[in-house]
Amino acid sequence: MRTTYDIDVTELPLRAAELLTGGHRLALVAAHHDESGPRVVYLFVAGPPDTRTELHVRLDPGRPEVPTLAHLSFPAGRFEREMRDLFGIVPLDHPLPRRLVRHFHWPRGWYPMRPDAGPPPPFGEQEGPYPFLEVEGDGVYEIPVGPVHAGLIEPGHFRFSVVGETILKLKARLWFVHKGIEKLFHGRSIAAGLPLAERISGDTAVGHALAYCLAVEEANGTEVPTEAQRARAMLLELERLHNHVADLGMLCNDVGHGILNAHAQRVREQLLRLNAEVTGHRLLRGGVVPGGAALHALPDRAWLKAVGEDIREITDLALGHSTVHDRFTGTAILRTDAARTIGCLGYVARASGLADDARIAHPFTPYDEAGLTVPVHDTGDVLARFLVRAEEIDVSLALIKHFAEGLSAPMAVLAPAPTSGAGPRTGVGLVEGWRGSMATRVELAPDGTLTRVKPVDPSFFNWPALPVALADTIVPDFPLTNKSFNLSYAGNDL
Amino acid sequence: MSAVGYAAVVGQIVVVGAGAPLLTGWMRQVRARLEGRAGAGVLQPWRDARKLLRKEPITPVGTGPAFRVAPALLVATTVVTAGLVPLLSTDTPVSTHADLIVVVALIALGTLALALAGLDSGTAFGGMGASREMTVAALVEPTILLSVFALSIPSGTTNLPAIVDGAVDEPARLASPAGLLATAALAVAVLAETGRIPVDNPSTHLELTMIHEAMVLEYAGPDLALVELGSQMRLTLLLGLLSSLFVPWGIATDVSWAALAVALVLFAAKVAVLGAVLAAAEVFCAKVRLFRVPELLAGSFLLALLAVTASYFLSGAS
Numbered sequence: 149m150r151t152t153y154d155i156d157v158t159e160l161p162l163r164a165a166e167l168l169t170g171g172h173r174l175a176l177v178a179a180h181h182d183e184s185g186p187r188v189v190y191l192f193v194a195g196p197p198d199t200r201t202e203l204h205v206r207l208d209p210g211r212p213e214v215p216t217l218a219h220l221s222f223p224a225g226r227f228e229r230e231m232r233d234l235f236g237i238v239p240l241d242h243p244l245p246r247r248l249v250r251h252f253h254w255p256r257g258w259y260p261m262r263p264d265a266g267p268p269p270p271f272g273e274q275e276g277p278y279p280f281l282e283v284e285g286d287g288v289y290e291i292p293v294g295p296v297h298a299g300l301i302e303p304g305h306f307r308f309s310v311v312g313e314t315i316l317k318l319k320a321r322l323w324f325v326h327k328g329i330e331k332l333f334h335g336r337s338i339a340a341g342l343p344l345a346e347r348i349s350g351d352t353a354v355g356h357a358l359a360y361c362l363a364v365e366e367a368n369g370t371e372v373p374t375e376a377q378r379a380r381a382m383l384l385e386l387e388r389l390h391n392h393v394a395d396l397g398m399l400c401n402d403v404g405h406g407i408l409n410a411h412a413q414r415v416r417e418q419l420l421r422l423n424a425e426v427t428g429h430r431l432l433r434g435g436v437v438p439g440g441a442a443l444h445a446l447p448d449r450a451w452l453k454a455v456g457e458d459i460r461e462i463t464d465l466a467l468g469h470s471t472v473h474d475r476f477t478g479t480a481i482l483r484t485d486a487a488r489t490i491g492c493l494g495y496v497a498r499a500s501g502l503a504d505d506a507r508i509a510h511p512f513t514p515y516d517e518a519g520l521t522v523p524v525h526d527t528g529d530v531l532a533r534f535l536v537r538a539e540e541i542d543v544s545l546a547l548i549k550h551f552a553e554g555l556s557a558p559m560a561v562l563a564p565a566p567t568s569g570a571g572p573r574t575g576v577g578l579v580e581g582w583r584g585s586m587a588t589r590v591e592l593a594p595d596g597t598l599t600r601v602k603p604v605d606p607s608f609f610n611w612p613a614l615p616v617a618l619a620d621t622i623v624p625d626f627p628l629t630n631k632s633f634n635l636s637y638a639g640n641d642l
Numbered sequence: 643m644s645a646v647g648y649a650a651v652v653g654q655i656v657v658v659g660a661g662a663p664l665l666t667g668w669m670r671q672v673r674a675r676l677e678g679r680a681g682a683g684v685l686q687p688w689r690d691a692r693k694l695l696r697k698e699p700i701t702p703v704g705t706g707p708a709f710r711v712a713p714a715l716l717v718a719t720t721v722v723t724a725g726l727v728p729l730l731s732t733d734t735p736v737s738t739h740a741d742l743i744v745v746v747a748l749i750a751l752g753t754l755a756l757a758l759a760g761l762d763s764g765t766a767f768g769g770m771g772a773s774r775e776m777t778v779a780a781l782v783e784p785t786i787l788l789s790v791f792a793l794s795i796p797s798g799t800t801n802l803p804a805i806v807d808g809a810v811d812e813p814a815r816l817a818s819p820a821g822l823l824a825t826a827a828l829a830v831a832v833l834a835e836t837g838r839i840p841v842d843n844p845s846t847h848l849e850l851t852m853i854h855e856a857m858v859l860e861y862a863g864p865d866l867a868l869v870e871l872g873s874q875m876r877l878t879l880l881l882g883l884l885s886s887l888f889v890p891w892g893i894a895t896d897v898s899w900a901a902l903a904v905a906l907v908l909f910a911a912k913v914a915v916l917g918a919v920l921a922a923a924e925v926f927c928a929k930v931r932l933f934r935v936p937e938l939l940a941g942s943f944l945l946a947l948l949a950v951t952a953s954y955f956l957s958g959a960s
Binding site for chain 2: 289290291292293297298299313400402403404405406407410411414469471472474475622623624625626627
């Protein structure tokens, strides 16, 4: 299922181009520091059928450099910048060799992921001003917003170059929340890694925990019982459900239609209470565990049906309201070719006509008999992103019903504990979280502790699409557009 | 006449000043209850004002007199207007000065003061808010003027107390096509002037979508309390004007303490009902796209124009 090739650095662009033209996408790039020197892993995936190809390149410890893949794949260019900022591995001939993750107060030449990095140093001299592109012309002015906002949202600085009310260019400067999660994984036991994975992005506890567990299980050669996989699939859909409902409500709130938000949040609260019953935690933490799953209770079918009707009423009311419909329609269009080039994932991609879904491409449990359909719209506007969410809620409800069948609660199904040192020692987990496909790659030490965990949130792929969609949109529509993407700052900046 | 007359003027100012935060609190409460929320209570705006007044006054570095004067000017113009327009009584010592054009100019002066303050703050939001507010104001002020003109034609004067007096004597004027068109036009103009949905969203925290709030983003402490009070008073004043013009019954037309007391109670009731209707309507509305706002206002301007035309032809005034 996963093939690994150890290749020479010079071969890399050619092999990558072959894979990318052959229908693969770059899911993850992870740098490592082995005894012998730096090693970079490029994970390419395609599906169905589920195909995962890894290219490993070993670098010269004295001059850690890789040829850039930025001209082949846009996400590759971003992974390379991330790698350079954290590991000091230089992508040669990179078209945009600016810092990405790097906090501007970090001392020059300090790379936090290197083994000799030590504890975080005190903030040093600022590395010069941030290179915002200045737009000039008659009547062009700039609006800087954030990183501290008026509402309770994560930090991000947005700089709009505007003429009148029309956005000419938006630069999103994120990366204010670096927590060193990848470093924190290092040396932990598998069990101690789980709480960390659940907290990568608070609203994606199941998604990240599941990707982590799948990766760890592959590395250990663990066979997870079917029942546990079904329980996990159900939890994954419960997570999609409560997040999508909240988003639908907040989209209505952003166009000033507060009552639908009040009702959507009421439904969300009911779902969170259901989550607490099912897993003991409102955000579904603790449901997915390495080797299995644990459930306290199962959702009631009739109750779920009622919730589904409740949500449908809310979406019908929103779409039937002429002003709301007008605000959604044609706002911030992300075209299909732009979404494909940027490498968008999840509902953002599916609203722009790309039908990618890891539940179909990389299923961890049989989804075909569950009758999974993937809603796709191709207009790429806020309305499409609203509709994709609304339709995914129906699909999720059907999936929850399907996967809950035959499960009994309370239950805790665990695979037999792995014998230490068995298995391939590396593993990859691919999961369709509620925001989109997420990947986690894990490497284990012989004693079973984690030597390297690299999670990738779909937000990392989707953030660059936001400014593209906003070109020629008016400034007051930005909050609505931003909410329709609803990307994670924390998952983006590990 | 004088004692009761002066009492009426003072009463109008006090009622608008003290009642404005209560009206805002009442509208928020109505809206919260309709949305199934508990709400903060009718007194919350007064509590907010108390909190803000206790804070230390701060002005941003680099701001000039326009920024410092604007809150006081906003409240002052509103207080003068509240004294002038016939809210409780049409027969006051100042009623001969209550000309329509003066009133609209005073309201516009308050708007302008805030817009200048927004520009003076030198921030992108201040400028953006000021630009949006002026776009809206440029369409709103003529609409207010025109719709009241439509009502002034039957009375033959632009003096507001005289118009209201005439309507009390001859209620048929209000039910005429001109009266109804003018009501609709003025209602939309009031919504826009006071920054309510569908033009502006007073409860949003999204700084990029704001109109009124964007201009006053730099205010803090007592200045912010004044700005808030000014905006709330304008809302009360305009709703009061709307009720005096179109539901004038109960307003004191002669000089007596009893009439004034009745007028006070009825004024409070009318404005509370209007506020509740407005809050309830907001629940079912969404904010229109910014570029649709001029369309909406142009529509209300057209209604006002039609009202004037209808009033001119149908009343047979020459």
